[in-house]
Amino acid sequence: MTRIQNTFETLKSENRKGLVTFIMGGDPDFETSVEILKSLPHAGADLIEIGMPFSDPVADGPVIQNAAIRALENGMTLKKTIEMVRLFREDNTSTPIVLMGYSNPIHAYGEKQFFEDIADAGADGVIIVDTPPEESADLVAHAKDNHIDLVRLATPTTDLDRIGIITNNASGFLYYVSITGITGTASANTEQVSAHIEQLRTKTDLPIAIGFGIKTPQDAKTMGALGDAVVVGSALVNTIKEAPKSEVVETLHKQIVALSNALG
Amino acid sequence: MMKNTKTQHSAGENYNAPDENGHFGPYGGRYVAETLMPLILSVEESWKDAKNDPKFWDEFHALAKDYIGRPSPLYFAEETTKDLGGAKVYFKRDELNHTGAHKINHCIGQVLLAKRMGKKRIIAETGAGQHGVATATVCALFKMPCTVFMGAEDIERQKPNVFRMKLLGAEIVPVTSGSGTLKDAMNEALRHWVAHVDDTFYIIGTVAGPHPYPEMIRDFQSVIGTETKQQLMEKEGRLPDTLVACIGGGSNAMGLFHPFVQDTDVKIIGVEAGGHGVHTNQHAASITGGSSGVLHGMKSYYLQNEDGQIQEAHSISAGLDYPGIGPEHAWLNDIGRADYVSVTDDEALEGFKYLARMEGIIPALEPSHAFAHVMKIAPTLPKDHIIVMNLCGRGDKDIFTVAEKLGVEI
Numbered sequence: 001m002t003r004i005q006n007t008f009e010t011l012k013s014e015n016r017k018g019l020v021t022f023i024m025g026g027d028p029d030f031e032t033s034v035e036i037l038k039s040l041p042h043a044g045a046d047l048i049e050i051g052m053p054f055s056d057p058v059a060d061g062p063v064i065q066n067a068a069i070r071a072l073e074n075g076m077t078l079k080k081t082i083e084m085v086r087l088f089r090e091d092n093t094s095t096p097i098v099l100m101g102y103s104n105p106i107h108a109y110g111e112k113q114f115f116e117d118i119a120d121a122g123a124d125g126v127i128i129v130d131t132p133p134e135e136s137a138d139l140v141a142h143a144k145d146n147h148i149d150l151v152r153l154a155t156p157t158t159d160l161d162r163i164g165i166i167t168n169n170a171s172g173f174l175y176y177v178s179i180t181g182i183t184g185t186a187s188a189n190t191e192q193v194s195a196h197i198e199q200l201r202t203k204t205d206l207p208i209a210i211g212f213g214i215k216t217p218q219d220a221k222t223m224g225a226l227g228d229a230v231v232v233g234s235a236l237v238n239t240i241k242e243a244p245k246s247e248v249v250e251t252l253h254k255q256i257v258a259l260s261n262a263l264g
Numbered sequence: 265m266m267k268n269t270k271t272q273h274s275a276g277e278n279y280n281a282p283d284e285n286g287h288f289g290p291y292g293g294r295y296v297a298e299t300l301m302p303l304i305l306s307v308e309e310s311w312k313d314a315k316n317d318p319k320f321w322d323e324f325h326a327l328a329k330d331y332i333g334r335p336s337p338l339y340f341a342e343e344t345t346k347d348l349g350g351a352k353v354y355f356k357r358d359e360l361n362h363t364g365a366h367k368i369n370h371c372i373g374q375v376l377l378a379k380r381m382g383k384k385r386i387i388a389e390t391g392a393g394q395h396g397v398a399t400a401t402v403c404a405l406f407k408m409p410c411t412v413f414m415g416a417e418d419i420e421r422q423k424p425n426v427f428r429m430k431l432l433g434a435e436i437v438p439v440t441s442g443s444g445t446l447k448d449a450m451n452e453a454l455r456h457w458v459a460h461v462d463d464t465f466y467i468i469g470t471v472a473g474p475h476p477y478p479e480m481i482r483d484f485q486s487v488i489g490t491e492t493k494q495q496l497m498e499k500e501g502r503l504p505d506t507l508v509a510c511i512g513g514g515s516n517a518m519g520l521f522h523p524f525v526q527d528t529d530v531k532i533i534g535v536e537a538g539g540h541g542v543h544t545n546q547h548a549a550s551i552t553g554g555s556s557g558v559l560h561g562m563k564s565y566y567l568q569n570e571d572g573q574i575q576e577a578h579s580i581s582a583g584l585d586y587p588g589i590g591p592e593h594a595w596l597n598d599i600g601r602a603d604y605v606s607v608t609d610d611e612a613l614e615g616f617k618y619l620a621r622m623e624g625i626i627p628a629l630e631p632s633h634a635f636a637h638v639m640k641i642a643p644t645l646p647k648d649h650i651i652v653m654n655l656c657g658r659g660d661k662d663i664f665t666v667a668e669k670l671g672v673e674i
Contacts, residue, residue, distance in 0.1 A: 055573040056447065056559055058454045059297040065441055077571045103295055103558040108572025130295045130558065134285060155299040157461055162302060180299055181459035 003096040003124045004149055004172040007046055008207040008228060017263040018046040018229030019220070020209050021256060022100070024067035025050045025084055026076025027240055033071070035249055036240065037088050041095045043253040044260025046229065047209075048088075049127070052081050052101030059129045061184040063234040067241065078105045078114075082121050089122035098125035098151055098172070115142035125149035125172045133165050140169045149173075154200055156180050156192065163203045173207040174200070176227060178214070184234025187213045194226050217262035224263045232259055279525050281595060286475020289598060290556070291563045291591035294474040296454075303461045304561075308476045310381045315483065320376065327372050328487060331405070332362050334369075336488075338495035338652070343622050344642075351645035353638060354504070355655040356492050356520060359627065365657035366488060366516045367398035371467060373484030375402040378465035385409040387460075388467045389453040391418055391446030391512075392582030393425025394628075394657060395469030400434035402467075410434040413453040415444040418582060425661060443576050446586050450560050470513025471590035474561030478590050485519025492652055493523055500650060506531045506641070509654040510634040511604070512548065512584035514593045516656035522592075525601060534593060535637045537579035538606035548577035549606040550589040551597050564591040580609035580665065581629035583657070611636040613669060616659065628657030629665065 001009070011018045021040050026033050040048050053068035053076050060068070085097055099118060106114045106128065118126070126148055131139065133152070143150040149172030154163060157180060167174065176197060178188035188210075197208060210223045211231030223230045236252060243251040281288040286308075294304055314320040328334040337357045345353045358366040378386060386408050390396030396412040403410035412429055416438040419426055429436055437456075442448035457466050471478045471485070496504055507524060509517035511534045524530045539547035547553055550565040557566040559574055567575040567587040577587040596602040607615075612629055615636035620626045627635065634653050642651060659666075667674045 055575075056442065056451050058451045058560075059299075059458065061455075062441065069442075072573060079571075104566070104568065104574070105572035107556070107558055107563075108568065108570065129297055130561075132294060132296065132298055132301050134301075135293050135295055153298040155297075157299050157302045159302065166298070177299060179459075180461055182455045185459070 017224035022233030025081035026071035043256035288595035359658035400432035489523035537584035
């Protein structure tokens with residue numbers, strides 16, 4: 001059983017919804033980012049997404065765009081993001097890590113090499129937001145070869161025909177984008193999300209994590225009731241930007257504890 | 265990763281790119297967020313339907329004739345030919361189009377498709393403002409609300425075009441993310457589109473973006489090459505020997521080149537913006553100075569560092585100031601069907617000044633790049649060699665930039 005499967009099994013047996021925390025790799029700098037990363041499971045993160053910074057993140061709102069710029073300006077690279085995973089695994093072997101980002105840095109790194117290196121470092125899954133299933137034949141093969149889950153996104157625009165295309169070759173979990181928009185902007189319409197997720201459940205057995213626009217413990221509770229996990233990104237990234245460096249881990253810890261508690 | 269598929273694809277008579285998924289060899293495709301996929305697929309469906317509908321093309325050609333002013337003349341530049349002392353030089357005069365450049369060709373085509381799809385509003389990105397003006401123009405004509413994303417930096421540099429767009433009724437959204445230039449405007453337009461998929465059509469400004477845009481925009485712009493072929497046949501009774509066009513994203517070039525791709529005796533040359541030189545890090549030459557990558561919905565050549573971060577382009581010409589290139593150019597380069605060269609800011613400026621004095625034509629800085637290359641090759645070619653260059657825009661918009669460069673206050 002993979003770490004991701006194991007995590008969702010545990011959540012189910014404990015009758016709890018999972019908390020997925022997103023941070024940008026190398027934000028605000030490499031050392032602080034590693035310290036933050038290592039602290040997340042203690043605060044209550046069940047699964048961790050690390051953003052791979054990219055200069056032109058077209059699916060992200062200003063908060064995550066700026067996090068990527070901060071990281072890149074401080075010398076972050078894809079190689080260093082993979083190194084973060086390796087450092088995390090030194091003292092955590094149970095919390096799954098999913099790397100999330102855009103196609104171009106992976107293309108520049110070399111796709112095959114990327115999957116080999118992240119598997120070796122201890123990552124569990126990958127989300128490439130600008131590469132739909134139609135462009136993924138090579139990625140699917142590399143992911144399978146290295147036992148990495150290729151996590152897919154479903155959105156409010158996903159109809160029942162398309163869900164089959166999306167979940168074919170998907171594994172780990174399904175990431176449900178709860179709004180038609182970019183990260184950290186609008187809040188979702190609960191009734192629509194609920195109805196749509198019920199529809200999607202008829203077509204896939206994958207656990208569903210709901211993300212985009214989830215900021216507060218109340219949002220987490222509301223959306224948690226509809227899926228198997230919720231993803232909180234921009235709200236945490238914003239804390240990393242705003243909190244004084246000496247207090248960032250502690251401030252983030254409190255925020256994540258509150259989010260985790262809201263999920264039961 | 266980039267396999268050389270030269271042997272699998274004919275560069276000549278059998279050229280038939282893209283394939284059904286919008287791939288030109290390894291380039292092109294649809295690299296967009298999942299939220300956009302259903303919309304992109306429906307644009308593709310509608311485009312397939314429209315391109316096989318003679319009524320769609322009747323409407324396009326009627327507007328091309330009476331609104332744009334097509335066909336644009338094919339002009340034998342006798343003075344230039346004599347002065348350069350070699351090949352015969354012809355200009356395809358797309359600078360005489362309504363709005364002053366070739367951009368209007370693909371804007372008419374795309375707005376007709378938007379209308380056919382029942383979309384209610386239009387968005388576009390613009391760098392220099394030429395595509396923004398052309399989009400605002402067709403939106404005024406078709407009574408569609410129009411929002412143009414433009415880098416905050418470019419808004420400062422291109423005030424006359426900003427005012428034109430406003431006169432035409434468009435809303436201008438300043439883009440401050442990233443570096444505040446064309447690539448960021450395109451990022452922001454894509455972000456906006458993701459949040460407005462139901463009622464909005466995105467009129468893209470070059471042969472770039474996710475499939476079907478590169479193919480669709482090429483097919484609208486191909487009116488340039490198709491006319492050229494016919495006009496040169498009337499004047500010279502034969503095909504040209506060499507085609508020359510400037511390339512930012514590559515829409516005017518693709519429009520001239522495409523109808524000749526299967527005529528393998530015709531040499532095709534694309535001229536990229538070399539800025540301060542492709543050996544510096546200040547240029548916009550994605551093929552001659554970049555490498556393969558993925559951005560703005562497509563796989564193509566981009567300016568980027570070794571970590572795959574996109575780098576800023578630089579060119580004296582705002583219209584060429586883009587760190588990528590249309591995927592079909594990437595493919596024509598790889599299969600050896602077209603040659604891509606670069607011309608520096610200074611060389612383009614010389615071309616600009618030369619054309620004004622020699623022909624009484626003030627060209628845009630974009631085709632001044634193409635002309636600078638013509639100035640290099642024409643003297644080396646025999647007198648019966650025919651060059652056709654796409655004079656794709658006029659220079660009114662550039663007089664401020666040129667004056668500043670020449671140290672003149674106006």
